[in-house]
Amino acid sequence: MSDVVVFANTAITIVGVVVLILRAKITPAIALVLGAIYLGLVSGLGPERTVRSITTGFGDLMTEVGLLIAFGVLLGSLMASLGAIEKLVDVLVRTFGPRALPYTFGSTVGTVLQSIFADVLLVITAPLASRLSRQIGPHGAARMCAAMALGIEVGLVFVVPGVGAVALAGVLDLPFGRMFLFGAVTAVFTIVTTLALFTALARRGFWKPALDETEEVPVADAAPESDRPLPPLGLSLAPLALALLLIAAGAIAEMFGVTSPVVAFLGDPVIALLIGLVGALVIARWTLPVEQISGALKRGFHESGQILILTGVGGSLAQTVTDVGLGELLKGYFSTSTVVPLLLVWVVAAVLHIAIGSVTLASITAAGVLGPVMPTLGIDPIFVALAAGAGSLFVIHATSNTFWLLQTLLPQTTRGALKSVTFTVSCASVIAMVPIQLMALVF
Template sequence: MHDALVLANSAFAILMIVFLIIYVKVNPLIALVIGPLYLGLSSGIGFDETIKAITTGFGDLMARIGLLIGFGVMIGAFMDKMGVFQHVAELIMTRLRKRQVPFAFATILCSIFPPIYTDVLLVISAPLAKMLARNLGPNGLPMMAAAVGVGMELALVIVVPGVAALALSAVLEVDLGTMLIYGLMVAIPTAIVTLMIYAALLKMGLWDVERDQLPADEDPAPADPAPEHFHTKAPLAVSLLPVLVPIIMIAIGAINRAFDLESPILSAMGNSTFALLIGLIIAFLVGKRYLPIQARKEAVSQAFRESGQILLLTGVAGSLSEVVGLTDLGGILSGYFSAGGSAPLLLVWLVACVLHIAIGSVSVSAITAASLLAPVASQLDVEPVWIALAAGSGSLFLIHVTSNTFWLMQTLMHMTLRGTLKTFSLAVSIASFVSLAAILILSSVF
């Protein structure tokens, strides 16, 4: 098949997925299986080989990422029940100056709380952000809404163990230690620079209180942000152990590989599955000490509910990648982009942007975009970790009305539709561009 026909046929397969999800209202899981099935059959691979590739791709990816996602989501559920975020917010309120609060809020969200599922993190952070906003003046609400949106979305797709970041690392076979270190190098500066840009826009008159905020008597969000679902507050240092210990272990493993220390002990410590298992065990032990049995059961049930859809959607991304690897698309893309290291990054960023605008899911758009380049990632003149991060970066562009998180943000932060577009959509879109710039700069250095 001619190169142009291969590219056109592959583009049609992606457009078919988008059409099925948006207009036919097909579940994304089914659409993401139909797409690779069409691509395989139309590319002459044959029915049996296409079905085999779909199932093999799903199974191989689940073998690499299934336990990691399950462990990570369960750690996040326990941290939620223990009220860890509320502890951190109290420190922010008592230790920092007013103008530092939004920057600290976003940085902590994207660096410490990636394990907590995005909508859950929004539910527990938004009331606290609203409370803090009251002390920051007329632009306090948009600034804190931007901080929440930027922090939690970066946590989802850029920083391990965010569930989408875990999936991207698996799709592109990126070592989790590498993903963690480079993800933090991108996420933290992105959060700070984005909020600096957004603060400048607010000073130029971006926010209109009367048109962008709901009147106080129409506030649908609870006034009291204090959580009621945990029994006794654990000391902050103890309650953070379930996430800090695995991160340290994974980082140690990355250092062991980077410096060729070849230590069996460090290698075992740095194994990502083992590290997150240790984190989960710590979460259970801390929870047993500080949570009633009902709260612990709720944490486990919540984790199972949240991880099921994530696992299935991640798995079918592996199916798409496997089928793409059997077509001529991989060789064509490799030939086009072997000359320039930035070209694959710009491509995957752009594809993730377009998919997200159409589908409305940050995770699905990032993983699908990464799947297209995964079969040839090792042949390109750029490290796969940067492709993974670029896919995550592109998926942040223009979160809007097709996203359930958009409406949840509007409700919890007491904003109009116009106000939510000015805060959540605008700030996270700025973060998409800022993170892309950071990725391009860092990929040229490391």
């Protein structure tokens, strides 16, 4: 089969998945499986090998990320119930002051709090951002709206255990600790740099308070109050902090060649998050009613189920792409330079996101299609994952549920959301490629 035919079939597969989701209104999970079936059959794998590729890809990926996603989402749900977020933001205000708050707030949401499912994290933190926006001087609302958007979206695709980052690491079979370290560096740089750019533009007239802000914080963003005394911040954050420290320690030990069965065991992200989850359960049992704990766990199981299915079928498509031999074909079209291949990953993810409107789906589809071929070009898959994540942030618009949540839960109009969300996160999508390309050249 000629190179052109293979490339054309792959392109048709991507376009077909988009059309099925947008026009036929087929759920993304089914659309991805249908795309994998088409690619396998028309590329010569035959029925038996096509089915084997799909099931193997799904099963192998669930082996890698299934427990990690489930434990991470459950831990995040319990952390939200323990009231840790509100207290953490209060500490940030008292420690760094109002002037630096947008930077510390966005970076914290984008890194430390990524175990919490994105929509839940947004609903919890938006009321705090709204109230604090009135305390940080000129353009406070604009800066906090942008900080929220950047923290939610950038952290989702770069920082483990954010579900997008976990899915990307799973699709490309990456060590989660390594994804955590490289992703955290990329996320913090991207959030701080983009927010500084947005702040400068806002001060020069880009943000029009009369047109871009609502006069009052929406009633819906009032934070829920509780009559029960919640545990102190240190205790509430301890399970999550311990899990992240164990993951980081395991990754650092691996990078420096330290071999220890204890470190390897405790530093494994699944074990680290399990330890954190058990710790959060113990604290919750001590401080919360049983009904509230059950509700938190129920929400966690509901949220993790749809994430697991979508991630798994992304693995099916990735395995099919590998089996049709696209990697060997692309190898002949690129030099050993990392710049062009990573830009290709970014472009594919960006186009998919513009068409579909799902950050996670766009990133794992781009990584699934192009990730398996990059090792043949001498490119570390960690940077493929980061480039796919960066591209999937481009042009978050009205098809995104997060866009409308950010608009309604924060003191901004739709016009304002187009600036603080669509424009700002698109800038982050481009800015993120700077550290990604630099790290790809160095490491």
